[in-house]
Amino acid sequence: MSAILAAGITHWFGSEPALEGVDLVVERGEHVAVLGENGAGKTTLLRILATALEPSAGGLEIFGLNAHREKRRLRTRIGYLPHQTGVYPALTAAENLKFFCDLRGVDKARVAEMLDFTSLTHVAHRRAGELSRGMQQRLAIARAIIHDPLLLILDEPDASLDAGAHELLERVMGKRTVVFATHDQALATRLGQRTVQLRRGHVMGTGSRLHVVR
Amino acid sequence: MRHVTIALAVARKDLLSEWRSRELVPALAQFLVLALVIANFGFSINSDNAQAIVPGVLWLALVFAALVGFGRAFAAEKEQATLEAMLLTSAAPAAIFAGKAIAATLLLVLCEAVLLPALALFFGTPLTFVLAAAVLLATIGMAALGCLFAAMVAQLRAREVLLPLLTLPLWIPFIVAGGQAVQVMMGAEGTFDQALRLLIAFDILFVVLTSLAARFVLDE
Numbered sequence: 001m002s003a004i005l006a007a008g009i010t011h012w013f014g015s016e017p018a019l020e021g022v023d024l025v026v027e028r029g030e031h032v033a034v035l036g037e038n039g040a041g042k043t044t045l046l047r048i049l050a051t052a053l054e055p056s057a058g059g060l061e062i063f064g065l066n067a068h069r070e071k072r073r074l075r076t077r078i079g080y081l082p083h084q085t086g087v088y089p090a091l092t093a094a095e096n097l098k099f100f101c102d103l104r105g106v107d108k109a110r111v112a113e114m115l116d117f118t119s120l121t122h123v124a125h126r127r128a129g130e131l132s133r134g135m136q137q138r139l140a141i142a143r144a145i146i147h148d149p150l151l152l153i154l155d156e157p158d159a160s161l162d163a164g165a166h167e168l169l170e171r172v173m174g175k176r177t178v179v180f181a182t183h184d185q186a187l188a189t190r191l192g193q194r195t196v197q198l199r200r201g202h203v204m205g206t207g208s209r210l211h212v213v214r
Numbered sequence: 215m216r217h218v219t220i221a222l223a224v225a226r227k228d229l230l231s232e233w234r235s236r237e238l239v240p241a242l243a244q245f246l247v248l249a250l251v252i253a254n255f256g257f258s259i260n261s262d263n264a265q266a267i268v269p270g271v272l273w274l275a276l277v278f279a280a281l282v283g284f285g286r287a288f289a290a291e292k293e294q295a296t297l298e299a300m301l302l303t304s305a306a307p308a309a310i311f312a313g314k315a316i317a318a319t320l321l322l323v324l325c326e327a328v329l330l331p332a333l334a335l336f337f338g339t340p341l342t343f344v345l346a347a348a349v350l351l352a353t354i355g356m357a358a359l360g361c362l363f364a365a366m367v368a369q370l371r372a373r374e375v376l377l378p379l380l381t382l383p384l385w386i387p388f389i390v391a392g393g394q395a396v397q398v399m400m401g402a403e404g405t406f407d408q409a410l411r412l413l414i415a416f417d418i419l420f421v422v423l424t425s426l427a428a429r430f431v432l433d434e
Contacts, residue, residue: 052298071433076304084295090231102223103303103310105216127234143299 001064003028003151003177004049009058011044011201018044019055019201028150031173033192034181040198042181043083043155049179050080050153062151076104079149081157085140089129093120093139096128097146104147114142118168133160141172154180158187166190217309224300224313225320228287232321238286239321242279243328249275250329250336259337268337269396272329273389276349277356277382279325284360285377287318288368297368301432311361311428319357323350340399344406348395351413352388358417358424359384365431387416 004026011019019041026032034042047053048060051071060067062074087096097111115121118138123131128139137160144152152173157180158165169191182188188195197204232238253259253271291297300310326349333339363380367373395409 050302052302072304072306075302078302080299080302082295082298086295086299088227088231088294088296090234091227095227095230099223099227100299100303103220103300103305105219105304147303 001028002026002061003030003063004179005059005061006049007059009045009048009055009060011041011048011053012056017201019048022058022198022201022203024196024203026177026179028177029175031178031180031191031193033188033195034179034198035183035185035188035195036181036198037183039200041201042198044201045198046080046153046155046179046181047082050078051075052080052082076147077150079144079147079152081140081144081152081154083155083159085133085136087128087136087139087143090127092125092127093131093135094124096139097142100143100146106147110146114146117145117171118142119164134162137161138168141168145172150176152176152178152180154178156180156182158182158184217306217312220305220309221312221316224310225316228314228317229320231290232317238283239324242283242322242325245282246275246279246325246329247332249278250332254336261338264337264339265397265400265402268333268339268400269393271337272333272339272349272396273393275329276326276352277385277389279329280322280353280356280360280385281378281381283322283325284318284357284364284381285374287314287361288364289373292368307429307432308425311365311432312425314365315357315361315424318361319353322353322357326350326353339396342399344399344410345396347410348392348399348406348413351410351417352392355388355413355417355420356385358421362424362427362431365428384420388413391416 002025004024006022006024009019009022022045034045036042044053048055051067051074054068063077065074067074091099093115094111097114098108101108101110115124118141120135120138120142123135128136131139141157157169166187173191194206196206250271257267259267288297301307330341330345330349334341360381363377367376370376391409391412394404395406398404398406398409
């Protein structure tokens with residue numbers, strides 16, 4: 001059974017089409033990079049896959065579950081890193097993660113584990129609003145994986161991250177199924193096993209890592 | 215049980231954020247005191263007309279403070295892009311909503327702790343259990359409705375305009391019953407038992423209805 005089975009995904013914002021008839025199959029454990037220029041529909045596609053947005057038309061199954069009807073069940077298996085970090089600026093890094101442990105019913109021991117994993121232990125008690133953009137991004141990554149999801153949806157995960165980012169992202173992705181959006185072809189080549197090229201809401205082509213390198 | 219844990223976690227997070235940022239409560243408390251000062255001079259309130267005017271002043275000030283307070287409950291989440299992160303967990307939307315409403319109620323109660331003594335100071339309104347109970351009961355129901363509509367309009371650009379338009383008509387029962395309780399307490403004819411019972415009935419009705427509606431509002 002495929003991890004993601006999307007058929008004819010279409011989404012309109014008012015009279016503007018953001019996605020039109022997108023078909024996408026992602027196998028379990030596969031890492032898929034979504035490439036495309038600004039306004040190509042990458043974020044819209046990722047938000048639909050993360051169950052944050054209902055498509056205007058089309059069908060979506062994730063791990064064999066209907067994404068419309070089984071949204072709540074699926075959210076226990078999906079981790080989503082949005083374009084904006086979405087951290088609580090007045091709470092410390094540790095408090096941000098503890099809060100999401102409460103929401104997800106996860107053991108709070110994961111907080112220290114995740115802070116260590118994302119190299120944020122030294123700023124655990126600093127307010128998130130005082131952290132650099134890169135550190136906030138690391139915190140958002142920690143939040144996205146705190147419940148150990150099977151599927152990770154990452155929207156420009158390398159945004160504001162430093163030179164060690166690729167290594168962190170490789171560890172984050174691990175054996176999970178991952179769909180990530182990026183503008184960076186080099187990142188897509190390094191982390192993605194397959195790429196999907198979007199242009200103005202249409203899939204213009206898919207390719208393996210080799211195709212992108214060529 | 216898990217719903218309660220989630221609601222308490224959300225409320226705690228909101229209260230902690232407010233305690234650290236001190237964005238809302240000091241500003242609202244100042245607004246309430248200023249509203250009383252303006253009313254004092256504007257209406258020339260004295261012992262003869264206090265009974266008729268003061269309840270109106272109290273509820274008007276409270277309504278406007280509540281609109282700002284409840285509006286911020288979801289607007290701040292939207293601005294920080296945290297609302298989506300919260301909703302994309304498996305937490306029940308009704309539990310998240312309950313947590314937000316509890317925190318918004320407590321923050322408004324804090325402002326009322328400034329308003330009621332100020333009311334006593336400016337207009338000689340007796341600080342009684344009935345006055346506190348009427349204000350508290352009205353706050354609970356108003357918070358439930360206010361937070362629901364605040365969640366509904368949080369995604370919209372014109373949310374500051376839409377929130378009062380949607381909320382104020384449904385707050386009228388609280389203002390009528392609450393105003394009656396305060397008038398009776400200040401010497402008007404009638405009993406405040408009836409007004410308090412009405413406020414309790416409205417609270418139960420609107421807390422249940424908004425909890426049921428929260429799922430649809432937050433999920434979409």
